[in-house]
Amino acid sequence: AAVDVDAQTCADPETCADAETRAYDEGEDDDEDEDEDTAQRDRCAREEGSIPLVEAGELDAIFEDMVDELSEEDEVEVTVLSKDPWVIYVDNFLSSEMVDALLEEAGDDFAPSKDETKFCTGDCAESKAVQDVQDRVAYLVGLDEEYMEFIQFVRYKKGQYYKKHHDTNSAYVNMPMGHRVMTVFMYLNTIEDGGETSFPDLNLSVKPVRGRAVIWANVKSSNPDDRDLRTMHEALPVTGDVVKVAANFWLYQYDYRSYWPECTG
Numbered sequence: 162a163a164v165d166v167d168a169q170t171c172a173d174p175e176t177c178a179d180a181e182t183r184a185y186d187e188g189e190d191d192d193e194d195e196d197e198d199t200a201q202r203d204r205c206a207r208e209e210g211s212i213p214l215v216e217a218g219e220l221d222a223i224f225e226d227m228v229d230e231l232s233e234e235d236e237v238e239v240t241v242l243s244k245d246p247w248v249i250y251v252d253n254f255l256s257s258e259m260v261d262a263l264l265e266e267a268g269d270d271f272a273p274s275k276d277e278t279k280f281c282t283g284d285c286a287e288s289k290a291v292q293d294v295q296d297r298v299a300y301l302v303g304l305d306e307e308y309m310e311f312i313q314f315v316r317y318k319k320g321q322y323y324k325k326h327h328d329t330n331s332a333y334v335n336m337p338m339g340h341r342v343m344t345v346f347m348y349l350n351t352i353e354d355g356g357e358t359s360f361p362d363l364n365l366s367v368k369p370v371r372g373r374a375v376i377w378a379n380v381k382s383s384n385p386d387d388r389d390l391r392t393m394h395e396a397l398p399v400t401g402d403v404v405k406v407a408a409n410f411w412l413y414q415y416d417y418r419s420y421w422p423e424c425t426g
């Protein structure tokens with residue numbers, strides 16, 4: 162649901178003179194949107210008997226299990242930044258081979274200008290690189306591919322940033338795939354100058370390190386239909402010459418893939 166937004170602000174016009182920023186439609190409904198939402202709801206009803214990824218109370222257990230599992234892996238190091246809401250980061254989440262293979266899939270042909278993102282669909286989604294990442298996440302979280310959005314590559318040149326936002330849209334709860342329950346955000350290179358992923362309301366920030374993943378909850382464990390706005394986050398401006406490259410991987414409450422693309426946004 163990435164949209165190009167013209168009226169972006171830049172916190173520091175000096176730093177951001179040439180910067181562009183990315184943004185998502187936050188879905189603050191006006192009347193027109195509501196009519197559209199209703200029409201889409203009729204067309205795109207969630208299949209009856211659909212099984213949610215998390216029931217109330219289960220998200221905590223998913224994170225606990227994931228942390229236990231990852232802690233036992235050689236080379237991998239887990240840091241729990243917060244348990245309420247869950248925010249962890251995992252060093253060597255991706256092996257060096259996996260990072261190289263993903264970078265190869267990401268390529269260099271990002272759409273220029275504002276929205277430097279690229280969804281990995283088609284051949285990219287079928288590639289071994291992507292299948293390996295999916296398998297890893299499927300195993301750790303205990304879900305299958307249907308619940309996964311296609312990986313989205315993102316990159317930031319000097320001065321670029323991504324303003325504070327939340328990863329799941331308030332309207333998603335009424336869409337067939339439901340909320341983006343969790344985000345798995347993977348850094349494909351190390352950035353020394355700026356580029357941190359910051360959670361201002363939690364006073365936390367994570368540095369981009371090649372192979373590191375940040376994993377956080379976007380909904381409340383007590384009620385997965387409810388967004389947890391405490392995990393609003395931003396990408397701080399890259400201040401050096403190295404282009405930051407990373408990948409978003411979003412996990413939904415319900416099947417995403419069979420509703421994509423007609424009913425997913």
Ligand SMILES: O=C(O)CCC(=O)C(=O)O
Binds near residue numbers: 346356358359396
């Ligand atoms: O680049 C980052 O550090 C975060 C990116 C992000 O939050 C997003 O693409 O939704």
Ligand SMILES: [Fe+2]
Binds near residue numbers: 326327328394
């Ligand atoms: Fe985000």
